[in-house]
Amino acid sequence: xxxxxxxxxxxxxxxxxxxxxxxxxxxxxxxxxxxxxxxxxxxxxxxxxxxxxxxxxxxxxxxxxxxxxxxxxxxxxxxxxxxxxxxxxxxxxxxxxxxxxxxxxxxxxxxxxxxxxxxxxxxxxxxxxxxxxxxxxxxxxxxxxxxxxxxxxxxxxxxxxxxxxxxxxxxxxxxxxxxxxxxxxxxxxxxxxxxxxxxxxxxxxxxxxxxxxxxxxxxxxxxxxxxxxxxxxxxxxxxxxxxxxxxxxxxxxxxxxxxxxxxxxxxxxxxxxxxxxxxxxxxxxxxxxxxxxxxxxxxxxxxxxxxxxxxxxxxxxxxxxxxx
Amino acid sequence: xxxxxxxxxxxxxxxxxxxxxxxxxxxxxxxxxxxxxxxxxxxxxxxxxxxxxxxxxxxxxxxxxxxxxxxxxxxxxxxxxxxxxxxxxxxxxxxxxxxxxxxxxxxxxxxxxxxxxxxxxxxxxxxxxxxxxxxxxxxxxxxxxxxxxxxxxxxxxxxxxxxxxxxxxxxxxxxxxxxxxxxxxxxxxxxxxxxxxxxxxxxxxxxxxxxxxxxxxxxxxxxxxxxxxxxxxxxxxxxxxxxxxxxxx
Ligand SMILES: Cc1cc2nc3c(=O)[nH]c(=O)nc-3n(C[C@H](O)[C@H](O)[C@H](O)COP(=O)(O)OP(=O)(O)OC[C@H]3O[C@@H](n4cnc5c(N)ncnc54)[C@H](O)[C@@H]3O)c2cc1C
Numbered sequence: 001x002x003x004x005x006x007x008x009x010x011x012x013x014x015x016x017x018x019x020x021x022x023x024x025x026x027x028x029x030x031x032x033x034x035x036x037x038x039x040x041x042x043x044x045x046x047x048x049x050x051x052x053x054x055x056x057x058x059x060x061x062x063x064x065x066x067x068x069x070x071x072x073x074x075x076x077x078x079x080x081x082x083x084x085x086x087x088x089x090x091x092x093x094x095x096x097x098x099x100x101x102x103x104x105x106x107x108x109x110x111x112x113x114x115x116x117x118x119x120x121x122x123x124x125x126x127x128x129x130x131x132x133x134x135x136x137x138x139x140x141x142x143x144x145x146x147x148x149x150x151x152x153x154x155x156x157x158x159x160x161x162x163x164x165x166x167x168x169x170x171x172x173x174x175x176x177x178x179x180x181x182x183x184x185x186x187x188x189x190x191x192x193x194x195x196x197x198x199x200x201x202x203x204x205x206x207x208x209x210x211x212x213x214x215x216x217x218x219x220x221x222x223x224x225x226x227x228x229x230x231x232x233x234x235x236x237x238x239x240x241x242x243x244x245x246x247x248x249x250x251x252x253x254x255x256x257x258x259x260x261x262x263x264x265x266x267x268x269x270x271x272x273x274x275x276x277x278x279x280x281x282x283x284x285x286x287x288x289x290x291x292x293x294x295x296x297x298x299x300x301x302x303x304x305x306x307x308x309x310x311x312x313x314x315x316x317x318x319x320x321x322x323x324x
Numbered sequence: 325x326x327x328x329x330x331x332x333x334x335x336x337x338x339x340x341x342x343x344x345x346x347x348x349x350x351x352x353x354x355x356x357x358x359x360x361x362x363x364x365x366x367x368x369x370x371x372x373x374x375x376x377x378x379x380x381x382x383x384x385x386x387x388x389x390x391x392x393x394x395x396x397x398x399x400x401x402x403x404x405x406x407x408x409x410x411x412x413x414x415x416x417x418x419x420x421x422x423x424x425x426x427x428x429x430x431x432x433x434x435x436x437x438x439x440x441x442x443x444x445x446x447x448x449x450x451x452x453x454x455x456x457x458x459x460x461x462x463x464x465x466x467x468x469x470x471x472x473x474x475x476x477x478x479x480x481x482x483x484x485x486x487x488x489x490x491x492x493x494x495x496x497x498x499x500x501x502x503x504x505x506x507x508x509x510x511x512x513x514x515x516x517x518x519x520x521x522x523x524x525x526x527x528x529x530x531x532x533x534x535x536x537x538x539x540x541x542x543x544x545x546x547x548x549x550x551x552x553x554x555x556x557x558x559x560x561x562x563x564x565x566x567x568x569x570x571x572x573x
Contacts, residue, residue, distance in 0.1 A: 115417055253444065
């Protein structure tokens with residue numbers, strides 16, 4: 001028997017899709033190991049969230065409560081989760097490889113003295129794990145040994161957990177935290193406001209690169225396309241570095257990894273680091289004026305054109321389609 | 325202030341990585357080796373902090389083979405003061421590397437550790453966080469801005485949905501994101517000076533750390549290749565195909 005503890009990241013009680021994917025992965029891993037899947041929601045006043053989590057086919061939900069867990073900070077969360085993992089005696093702790101998951105899980109692994117695999121994309125039948133390396137150019141089959149393993153999963157690689165019929169028991173646990181070991185103060189969070197769908201949740205993503213030439217063009221040229229399609233916006237590193245768009249739109253090896261139904265790369269050359277973040281999209285469209293651009297090697301539909309002419313035309317065509 | 329910058333040697337990011345036929349490694353004949361780009365940003369940030377304060381020492385550290393001297397010399401040429409190479413031939417996991425670095429920290433007693441958020445070879449993004457926990461220090465990962473005033477440090481972090489600001493007293497571990505700075509190139513005088521700077525070698529076995537990896541890589545393979553599709557000749561054709569063939573709009 002081999003139990004899995006899933007860390008349910010939430011923002012003020014709201015569950016992002018990435019958390020439901022972690023749950024899906026946790027359930028899959030537990031089933032493979034003939035163990036049970038326990039999920040933990042950490043925070044203050046998490047009862048409602050815990051009750052909601054109970055409907056996803058898990059064996060138990062822990063509402064891990066402490067004032068120091070109200071907002072996410074690595075040191076408090078690592079302490080509390082490590083104590084809980086030990087108390088439960090689980091064999092694996094799993095989270096989604098989001099900014100929080102990436103920040104927290106290695107710290108937790110060190111606290112538990114456990115080995116860790118990042119951004120896992122598949123579980124083998126023999127206990128092995130598959131994870132990408134070298135910007136996704138290599139897939140490694142790895143094995144973690146020892147009584148306890150720490151894993152983050154890539155959100156594009158697993159299905160979201162389905163809501164089931166019955167509700168699992170919810171247990172409230174007062175987190176074991178040594179306040180003298182809390183050394184980090186969360187000063188502020190500057191949210192990137194957007195009316196559009198979240199990049200990591202969207203069915204369609206419209207991404208712009210250096211070819212857009214200015215932040216203003218993201219607004220006047222690319223946003224109308226995103227709006228016509230009900231799409232999320234994304235960007236290449238070059239576009240983010242140039243200050244055209246906020247950092248959390250970066251898609252790639254060192255940004256977000258997305259796999260929407262449709263990914264439109266506009267004025268993006270297709271560097272390996274960018275491909276690492278989008279090449280598992282179902283359908284890829286590239287608009288680029290350079291017919292040699294490497295993005296065309298992965299695109300299902302490629303349009304060699306000046307984006308400043310092509311994109312407004314696309315918006316018109318899509319509108320026509322919608323009205324017909 | 326003494327700042328420790330752990331670094332790694334990796335293939336140049338533009339390398340076209342090929343898995344060896346036996347699936348046990350990658351082809352290295354034509355690989356150009358460089359300092360991990362995120363670590364270069366870390367070195368740059370450490371140098372800027374030292375320059376701003378007008379005092380201090382920037383010490384590089386690496387856990388690897390003799391050949392890694394080359395990248396450490398590059399870091400010294402950028403302006404770091406000295407370097408420590410923990411010599412090790414075998415494969416290590418992140419826990420082992422973090423444990424070795426923790427030993428270096430115990431010896432060197434830096435007030436700040438700045439390192440890359442991830443190495444672009446294994447893409448693990450683990451060691452900074454592990455090291456922070458082992459030392460009982462605060463961590464600020466994915467930093468895009470670092471400010472230090474009288475041993476108090478404020479870091480802006482690139483996180484999902486925006487920018488987060490953390491504050492803490494030193495010592496601490498900071499890991500760098502891409503937008504923290506633009507690393508300088510080594511100057512010719514810098515390269516000359518670097519030759520004379522101290523590069524100390526320490527055998528990994530001498531540090532009393534359990535080195536047997538508990539993350540073992542069993543096999544490597546290339547991912548299935550995506551087929552290039554077709555070129556379309558007009559916007560109308562594209563939109564039409566997305567509608568009638570792909571059925572996505
Ligand atoms: C350590 C490291 C990490 C990295 N991480 C990432 C990452 O996570 N994500 C990422 O994206 N990159 C990343 N990069 C950067 C990556 O290597 C590329 O530099 C980057 O993706 C290039 O962005 P781009 O395609 O927008 O710009 P460019 O490569 O400059 O391409 C611009 C494209 O726009 C086209 N274009 C220009 N004008 C027009 C026009 N009018 N109409 C149509 N097309 C036009 C050009 O033909 C060109 O193909 C990383 C690099 C390193 C070293």
